[in-house]
Amino acid sequence: MGEIAERYRRRAEAFERKVAAVRPEQWDNQSPCEKWTARDVVDHVVTMHGVMLTPVARKLEPADNPLTAFQEARAAVEEVLDDPVLALTETDTPTGPLTTEQHVDQVVSDDLVLHGWDLARATGQDETMDPDDVERLWASASAVPADVMEKFRTPGAFGEGIEVYGPEVVVPVEAPLQDRLLGLIGRQP
Structure with missing residues (x-):
């Protein structure tokens, strides 16, 4: 198993635990993403898994609940990552x-960490991100050039209804790195 597949599996396992821990009455809880409930967070993650599968002619079937939907999306992405031809398809x-x-690593794998925090916040779970993931995400997010960051913060820049980052939330420079990362991507830590 390669580094990207291993990272994805670790992050997917952590996200799945969060999804499994959501109580039925919590699915409509507001998430830190202004327009999304807890259910919407998981729906977004599943939808983005489907986007990653499209170039390799894979498709997700609708599922009857968020946990099943994520498990099926996860299994489909893991199958692609385990196939050297599909994984290396440009x-x-x-x-x-x-x-x-690479696309899975830069989009849905990172989303599992960030939206895992959103889901945890929305449902009262532990919000602590893996410190290695925080360092990796901070390094990549803080290196984004200003013009690209502006595009990331522009609703619809990558397609209708797609918002990558919200407006930056100012966080003290001495704050923990997780808080600074969250502020950078537009979350209130």
């Missing part, structure tokens, strides 16, 4: 050509 992305595994 695809055009909004940021340029990437292999499927």
Whole structure:
């Protein structure tokens, strides 16, 4: 198993635990994403898994509940990451050509961490992110050039209804790195 597949599996396992811990009455709880409930967070993550599968001619079938939907999406992505031909298939992305595994790593794998925090916040779960993930995400997010960051913060820049980051939330420079990362991507830590 490669580094990207291993990272994805670890993050997917943590996200799945959060989804499984949501009580039925919590699915309509407001998330830190202004327009989303807890259910919407999981729906978004599942939808983005489907987007990653499209270039390799894979499709997700609708599921009857958020946990099943995520488990099926996870299994489909893991199957692609385990297939060297599919994992290394090049695809055009909004940021340029990437292999499927690179696209998964930069989009849905990172989303599992960030939206895992959203889901945890919405449902009263432990909000602590893996410190290695925080360092990795901070390094990539803080290195984004200003013009690209502006595009990330512009609703609809990557397609109708797609918002990558919200407006930056100012966080003290001495705050923990997780809080600074959350502020950078538009979350109130």
